Amino acid sequence: MADTRIDVIGIGSTVYDMLMVVNRFPQEDTKQRGLETRIQGGGPCATALVAASRLGLTTAYMGTVGDDSFGQYMLDDLNRWGVDTSHMRVEHGAVSYHSAVLLNQETGTRTCVWNPGTVHPPEPEQLDERALRACRALHLDGHMLDAAIHAAEICHEAGIPVCLDAGGVYPGIERLLPLVSLLIPSEEFALRFTGEATAENAALCLMQRYHPQVIVITQGSRGGLILDEHGLRRYASFPVRVLDSNGCGDTFHGAFLAGFLGGMQADDACAYASAAAAIKCTRLGARQGMPCDGECRAFLAERGLLLNPASSSRKSSMEDEAEGARR
Amino acid sequence: MADTRIDVIGIGSTVYDMLMVVNRFPQEDTKQRGLETRIQGGGPCATALVAASRLGLTTAYMGTVGDDSFGQYMLDDLNRWGVDTSHMRVEHGAVSYHSAVLLNQETGTRTCVWNPGTVHPPEPEQLDERALRACRALHLDGHMLDAAIHAAEICHEAGIPVCLDAGGVYPGIERLLPLVSLLIPSEEFALRFTGEATAENAALCLMQRYHPQVIVITQGSRGGLILDEHGLRRYASFPVRVLDSNGCGDTFHGAFLAGFLGGMQADDACAYASAAAAIKCTRLGARQGMPCDGECRAFLAERGLLLNPASSSRKSSMEDEAEGARR
Numbered sequence: 001m002a003d004t005r006i007d008v009i010g011i012g013s014t015v016y017d018m019l020m021v022v023n024r025f026p027q028e029d030t031k032q033r034g035l036e037t038r039i040q041g042g043g044p045c046a047t048a049l050v051a052a053s054r055l056g057l058t059t060a061y062m063g064t065v066g067d068d069s070f071g072q073y074m075l076d077d078l079n080r081w082g083v084d085t086s087h088m089r090v091e092h093g094a095v096s097y098h099s100a101v102l103l104n105q106e107t108g109t110r111t112c113v114w115n116p117g118t119v120h121p122p123e124p125e126q127l128d129e130r131a132l133r134a135c136r137a138l139h140l141d142g143h144m145l146d147a148a149i150h151a152a153e154i155c156h157e158a159g160i161p162v163c164l165d166a167g168g169v170y171p172g173i174e175r176l177l178p179l180v181s182l183l184i185p186s187e188e189f190a191l192r193f194t195g196e197a198t199a200e201n202a203a204l205c206l207m208q209r210y211h212p213q214v215i216v217i218t219q220g221s222r223g224g225l226i227l228d229e230h231g232l233r234r235y236a237s238f239p240v241r242v243l244d245s246n247g248c249g250d251t252f253h254g255a256f257l258a259g260f261l262g263g264m265q266a267d268d269a270c271a272y273a274s275a276a277a278a279i280k281c282t283r284l285g286a287r288q289g290m291p292c293d294g295e296c297r298a299f300l301a302e303r304g305l306l307l308n309p310a311s312s313s314r315k316s317s318m319e320d321e322a323e324g325a326r327r
Numbered sequence: 328m329a330d331t332r333i334d335v336i337g338i339g340s341t342v343y344d345m346l347m348v349v350n351r352f353p354q355e356d357t358k359q360r361g362l363e364t365r366i367q368g369g370g371p372c373a374t375a376l377v378a379a380s381r382l383g384l385t386t387a388y389m390g391t392v393g394d395d396s397f398g399q400y401m402l403d404d405l406n407r408w409g410v411d412t413s414h415m416r417v418e419h420g421a422v423s424y425h426s427a428v429l430l431n432q433e434t435g436t437r438t439c440v441w442n443p444g445t446v447h448p449p450e451p452e453q454l455d456e457r458a459l460r461a462c463r464a465l466h467l468d469g470h471m472l473d474a475a476i477h478a479a480e481i482c483h484e485a486g487i488p489v490c491l492d493a494g495g496v497y498p499g500i501e502r503l504l505p506l507v508s509l510l511i512p513s514e515e516f517a518l519r520f521t522g523e524a525t526a527e528n529a530a531l532c533l534m535q536r537y538h539p540q541v542i543v544i545t546q547g548s549r550g551g552l553i554l555d556e557h558g559l560r561r562y563a564s565f566p567v568r569v570l571d572s573n574g575c576g577d578t579f580h581g582a583f584l585a586g587f588l589g590g591m592q593a594d595d596a597c598a599y600a601s602a603a604a605a606i607k608c609t610r611l612g613a614r615q616g617m618p619c620d621g622e623c624r625a626f627l628a629e630r631g632l633l634l635n636p637a638s639s640s641r642k643s644s645m646e647d648e649a650e651g652a653r654r
Contacts, residue, residue: 018345018427020427020440020442022440025355026438026440027438028352028431028434028436028438029434029436029437029438030438030439031438031439031440031441032439032440032441033440033441033442033443034427034440034441034442035442036442037422037425037442037444039395039396069366069396069399069400072396073396095364098364100345100347100361100427102440104355104356107355107356109355109356110356111353111354111355111356111357111358112357112358112359113347113349113353113358113359113360113361113429114358114359114360114361115347115360115361115362115363115364116360117364
């Protein structure tokens with residue numbers, strides 16, 4: 001009988017993306033035929049939950065969508081990828097967060113028009129405190145900030161790790177940072193937020209100010225930095241032929257959590273997460289391209305990287321394969 | 328008890344439009360916040376059916392959509408506006424025709440990326456011949472052409488008027504033209520298709536070649552030309568403050584059919600259709616802004632234009648008002 005406890009609860013951004021592939025960027029006031037359209041769920045938090053779910057964790061999203069067709073799509077999509085939506089709010093009459101993206105096939109540029117809609121984040125008192133106290137980690141991305149802070153206070157107090165994908169310097173984010181134990185900012189965030197000139201100094205500055213358990217500063221294809229009680233060191237990324245980088249960062253965050261909750265130390269969790277992100281990059285689709293645990297381990301093993309045997313995610317790769325066959 | 332006979336059957340374009348209002352046209356490779364998003368049904372044929380339905384006719388759409396969220400939206404939207412969708416095909420696994428439109432609020436420009444999807448028009452043998460033989464008019468827009476030609480042959484043979492909104496010079500359209508009795512091309516189509524230098528000559532050329540009962544060449548805000556057994560003359564448009572011209576042309580076509588089936592002669596039908604289009608222009612939304620019969624008659628009466636008393640659409644304006652109150 002499966003454990004009904006939720007491993008990771010996420011509060012943050014979920015977005016309906018309509019991505020149209022074009023062979024050139026359109027001129028204003030013209031009509032142009034698009035080559036292909038992909039509707040997909042996006043948003044850092046929701047997508048990281050999908051990655052974690054794909055890697056064997058039980059996950060739940062605790063944000064809000066509107067009761068429009070965008071919201072319905074996002075709800076269905078999260079369910080499809082195994083993310084529990086029973087704690088999700090569907091707001092009557094609200095327009096969900098959505099975007100249209102023009103992907104230029106020739107140049108690879110992405111031009112995005114986004115609209116936050118009229119949807120409200122959950123009020124702090126609407127969050128299911130019992131579910132939060134029972135989870136193994138809380139994942140945040142800086143969106144729906146008041147709800148995120150309230151949930152982080154509950155988890156922090158209960159000794160449950162709070163993980164933050166810090167991508168944008170949103171107003172008020174400094175209120176959240178003291179509650180975060182796994183702080184994973186982009187290099188851009190770390191430099192902008194601290195005003196430091198190097199990622200190393202930014203990591204030291206963030207540690208001194210907020211005392212998280214681990215800081216991982218992500219630098220995209222250059223890998224990144226780890227700072228924890230064992231000091232400051234780098235982790236590597238894996239060079240791959242990139243087919244679609246969409247969702248790679250979110251895959252890293254979801255996979256880091258899967259590794260961490262599977263008992264990995266920060267270095268192993270970063271290697272595991274880098275492998276997951278690299279595999280995702282070689283495949284089309286933010287969510288379709290996400291690997292399972294067995295694929296990440298095989299990817300690392302092929303490169304002579306064996307994770308600490310104590311490190312294991314919740315499902316074995318055999319279970320993954322069985323699940324893959326059922327899809 | 329209402330007549331179950333369908334007044335107008337339409338075969339042609341139906342489109343899912345995602346319209347995003349922006350305060351400037353985006354630069355390539357940037358992210359920009361949109362001001363407002365409107366999802367709406369489009370496509371000349373489907374939108375003309377909505378206009379005719381709003382003016383009191385019973386209408387049915389006989390084209391195809393995919394079973395994706397775009398197709399579901401279009402089906403629901405046609406139902407919402409009173410267009411019978413029981414003859415519509417929903418193709419399993421197909422992507423519906425869709426578009427994204429960026430409307431520049433400052434300049435009024437519309438930049439459209441469209442995608443025909445993978446949906447197939449109905450095969451000629453899939454059309455409900457019995458329904459076609461029982462309708463009072465067939466409305467076409469040049470899309471789904473093989474099905475349209477097959478339906479036009481059935482209606483032509485049965486003496487049922489075939490109306491064509493000729494907007495684009497699509498390959499094969501010349502096969503349809505001999506079957507058309509109410510030919511309503513845009514001026515652009517008429518000039519391009521005939522190679523003539525003036526709309527007058529184009530009208531004469533089209534009449535000589537295809538012998539429709541009436542030709543109406545539309546010239547937008549300049550009104551247009553009528554050519555029938557009574558000769559060539561102009562009809563006027565009504566100057567109004569344009570708020571949203573989207574759907575005005577389709578409203579003209581739907582209203583012309585409503586007038587024609589209500590017993591109006593071509594001149595009255597054009598006045599009635601011009602009034603409907605003008606009212607639509609003063610209101611937001613391609614379909615939301617469409618007037619009812621009473622509004623068109625009041626608009627004309629205010630301008631001292633009384634239609635031939637023999638001309639009456641199927642519903643009185645009192646009925647329209649009663650219906651309006653129910654919405």
